[in-house]
Amino acid sequence: MSKLALDAAVFSDAAVAPDTRLVNDAIVKALRALGERWAAPLPEIRAARLSGTGTFPLPPESPRARVETIPGPRGPVPVRILMPDGAPKGVYLHIHGGGWTVGSARENEGLTSRIAANCGLAVVSVDYALAPEEPYPAGPDDCEAAALWLVNEGPARFGTQRFAIGGESGGATLAAATLRRLRDRHGLSPFAAAVLTSGCFDLRLTPSVRNWGELPLVLNTEDIARFVGNYLRLEGRADDPDVSPLLASLKGMPRALFTVGTRDPLLDDTLFMANAWLAAGNATELDVYAGGCHVFIGFPGTITDQALKRIDAFLTGF
Template identity: 80%
Template sequence: MSKLTLDPAVFADDAVAPGTRLVNDAIVKALQALPNRWSVPLPVVRAARISGKGIFPLPPASKRAHDETVPGPRGPVPVRIVMPDGPPKGVYLHIHGGGWSVGSARENDTLTDRIAAHCGLAVVSVDYALAPETPYPAGPDDCEAAALWLVKEGPGRFGTERFAIGGESGGATLAVATLLRLRDKHLMKPFSAANLTSGCYDLRLTPSVRNWGDEPLVLNTADIARFVRNYLRLAGTPDDPDVSPLLADLRGLPKAQFTVGGKDPLLDDTLFMAARWLAAGNDTALDVYPGGCHVFVAFPGPITDQALKKVDEFLSHF
């Protein structure tokens, strides 16, 4: 049986390593230099990011990766598949972050390539529809379709029925929503593990989000509220468990590794969800890293190395 142990020392200011402070200060400085991040249309932001002209560098393209599509409810859903060196030991369905409004599988090549190389897994990363142009329920519909494709085609395509799922930020939200849809709509529990990093699980906004304020450490209160409005522009409400999976019945879900930084506006989302996951009878592990910003694993630093090694261990032995 899992047991969550939370050391209050991880939240202390003196627990934050100098290298972590330097990374955080650099992020805030870079984002404060922008006059108004929301004045640039999102299609322009997306194009800049994928061309390597975004505020943060574009990682090198993985030599293991190729792009294809799987069937979806509104047409083909793009996926980026990253293969390990040998026969896959399993498949990791990855869902990228970006507030359901930006981001792509390609922008996560460093992360997904590492998982393929270190864990021996094939990685299927989903390029789901983005808001506000194509808002809820399109994103979770696409992720659900990719999961159903994997269940049907995975054994023949990859030679395994050992499946894990996960994501970062809004991708972690969609990963849990996908697990719930497969359980409730399709009576399926094909995933044995969930790797969930810095998720937004309650779109009503948890206290840590509401109390964060203006500091742009990757994102702030206003950013998160804007992302929620984009996502729910045409349909859905924050009190629907399909939108806010913290509110769902979580029984019968797979074991999960929760990862979050202590300086993440979405800290409460992970603390609350990990506790509910455990209370629902699921195996649960929670790691809070001192001073880590939102999705700190995307930035260099000692806590990133620690967290990624923990994820490697989790995804290698689920």
């Protein structure tokens, strides 16, 4: 089933709920108070986020989680594995966001622990190599390795071959790239579903990114350009389909749920990618939420509750 029909009213200011406006205003206020967001060295920014002293709160550590390592092309790759209450009904390979520069599996534990609890899935969340210290192709190489590990070890380890994949922001980019790599490099299509939230699918920068400007509603144009520069510091090119999944052949991709808010600089990326996914003959669902900021599901609010219930239902029913 494909559900791409949209009501133009969702893009109007009148459609934005009061609590969504309050959340967005609070985010902008907090980020403006920081001044220059990237003045501190990246290791300090990452450490602050992991310690809970960053701009946004760190979710509680889940008792479901444990850290392991899997073999990767450049050495061991850490993963956080979160188990459901009973035997796993499937496995969700999760790839975190952060512009390929910041972020971690630990910082996404509010989302991944919820999926383990609500959907009965084991979650494997990948701590892939971060740019600019380890730019493209290190991150996607690690995600590819994690996917292959799951294909090879998952049936014995988790007792199932029912696999889904997904991520937020740059993690959605890497999830789409991983699906393509498995198909083209290994002749594999092991994932039955994909959850792609607020992804950056064209690193040449879509019109909504280019026209966003300076407003720091989680991200702005300068932030996204900075992240792309970090990621492609060495050999990466924005017009390479391995970098920009929107430019790739999407034949044979799994059923996908795309989620985005109308106040996300990366809005066009999701609108374009969902339609390309559908045009390639894949089952596609697209949810657009009025006023939602970039990866709004990480912030409280009515639309977050709605979107998370949709994601739960999608991952329960794939």
